[in-house]
Amino acid sequence: MLNETVPFDPAQDLPLLSASGALDGNVAQFAQPRGPDLLRRGAALDAWCALRARHGVWPCARVLEGPPEPRATVGDGGAAAARGINFASQDYLSLAAHPAIADAALRALGEAGPHSAGSAVLLGNTRYSLQLEQALAELLGLSQVVLFPTGWAAAFGAITALVHGADYVVIDQLANASLRQGAAAATRNVLAHRHLDCDHVRELLAGIRARDSANAILVVTEGLFSMDADSPDLPLLQHVCREYGATLLVDVAHDLGAMGPGGLGVIGAQRMQGRIDVVLGAFSRTFAANGGFVACAERPARRQLQLYAGPHMFSDALSPVQAAVVLESLRIVASSEGDGLRADLMRNAVELRALLAECGLRCLGEPSPIVPVWMGTEAAARxxxxxxxxxxVFVNPVEYPGAPLGAARLRLQLMANHTPAQVRRAARLLGAAATRAGAGVGAGAGPGPG
Ligand SMILES: Cc1ncc(COP(=O)(O)O)c(C=O)c1O
Structure with a gap:
């Protein structure tokens, strides 16, 4: 075990760490344990996590003590808590700390109490949730909106409600687990397409339509990919879908509110407002609350979502406090204040990427609230x-299966309120850490993510 108070010396400490086994293995390896004892057959997983934790290379389940702000106090669940610069929380426009958000939450709490006390199809709607549906419909230019308790629930619920066993899902190979798990639960006919590759989508759609014109095809992608910070060509993708009678679903969890003109995200930047078949989002990155939504222009689809999406139908609705917070966040997002916050956020992203490049590090994708920094091996990322x-400096190391094997990275998530000094300090320390960790630095190092 390394001594946390003694500086890390790669010559001495790397061999020790390697010999411990804490740099080996991955989560996927333990996913299907065998044996009859359902509750104990995860023992090998438990031992592997504990080994990594003993050696300080288990970043999961850390504890935020206080609000998710650029400076935050982070503990590991034990006695040790440190105050430092936080790039591991998702609060892109820093709205969690905005006084108007706290006011909105308190007002809703006073007026309607702490929870919805029912599914949205029973008595779980509130005046806040109805106003929120309306506000989202106006922002997106899509009249039919259904709310969900989380972004994950929206993704899983949307796909399982709309697609059935005879249909097809064509999905970007790097799409979020919520989308992939929804697709797998909806149909066996799931085809992954190469990341952002519209030609491959066209090829797959042509193949399906050559043998089946009777069933539906849902094409699934994201506005801003959360581990890669890149985006598809939405006009082209929507065009290809129309050509083959397929429906396009775009998950804008990471870009809506935080990017694009008026906060319209990648859809706004690509002038596709009101022109994407299905838009799905999460409030948890920019809108200071848990929750998610699905929006489209067709009322029949809304009915299907309401009555067949399990996480909408069979789970209690967003609380009035959550709905009021998201409503107030939407107001700020659409205002000139929102423009200013997005400009601050983008300034931080551009600055951080430039400083990391000066250190010889490679950032994936394009400037956005997500800055994935290439490490290569899982060991280097840990x-x-x-x-x-x-x-x-708190960041999220991402390794297989969150990223392809050998394409590990550190993911930094920026906030509008990160200061230039914090960005500079993080870049300097990150450059030094990557060198000591033996990360695959430099423009040509290692393959890009699959
Ligand atoms: C693209 C995407 N969609 C949906 C989700 C789930 O959102 P939430 O955390 O609000 O449940 C995530 C979370 O990682 C995501 O990255």
Whole structure:
């Protein structure tokens, strides 16, 4: 076990860490344990997590003590808590700390109490949730909106409600687990297409239509990919879908509100407002609350979502406090204040990426609230994440299966309220940590993500 108070010396400490086994293995390896004892057959997983935790390379389930702000106090569940710079929380426009959001939450709490106390199809709707549906419909230019308790629930619920066993899902190979799991639960006919590759989508759609014109096809992608910070060509993708009678669904969890003109995200930047078949989002990145939504222009689809999406029908609706917070966030997002916050956020992203490039590090994708920094090996990502945590800079190391094998990275999520000084300090420490961790730095190092 390494001594956290002693500086990390790669020559001495790397061999020790390697020999411990804490740099080996991945979560996927333990996913299907065998044996009759359902509750104990995860023992190997448990031992592997504990080994990594003992050696400081287990970044999961850390504890935020206080609000998710650029400076935050982070503990590991034990006694040790450190105050440092936080790039591991998702609050892109820093709305969680906005006084108007706190006011909106308190007002709703006073007026309607703390929870919805029912599914939206029973008595779970509130005046806040109805206003929220309306506000989202106006922002997106899509009249039919259904709310969900989380973004994950919206993704899983939308796909399982709309698609059935005889239909097809064509999905970007790097799409979020919520979308992939929804697709797998809806039909066996799931085809993954190469990341962002519209020609491949066209090829798959042509293949399906050559043998089946009777059933539906849902094409699934994201506005801003959460581990890669890149975006598809939405006009082209929507055009290809129309050509083959397929329906396009775009998950805008990471870009809506935080990017694009008026906060319209990648859809706004690509002038596709009101022109995407189905838009799906999460409130948890920019709108200071848990929750999600699905929007489209067709009332029959809305009915299907309401009555067949399990997480809408069989789960209690957003609380009035959550709905009021998202409503107030939407107001700020659409205002000139929102424009200013997005400009601050983008300034931070551009600055951080430039500073990291000066350190010889490679950032994936394009400037956005997500800055994925290429590490290459899982071991390098684990060590760099640990070293940064020792320096009180909190980031999320992402490794297989969150990213392809050998394409590990550190994911930094920026906020509008990160200061230039915090960005500069993080870049300097990250450069040093990556070098000591032996990360695959440099423009040509290692393959890009699959
Ligand atoms: C693209 C995408 N959609 C949906 C979700 C789930 O959102 P939530 O955390 O609000 O449940 C995530 C979470 O990682 C995501 O990245």
């Amino acid at each position: 060590i760099a994440g640990m070293l940064l945590a020792r320096d009180a």
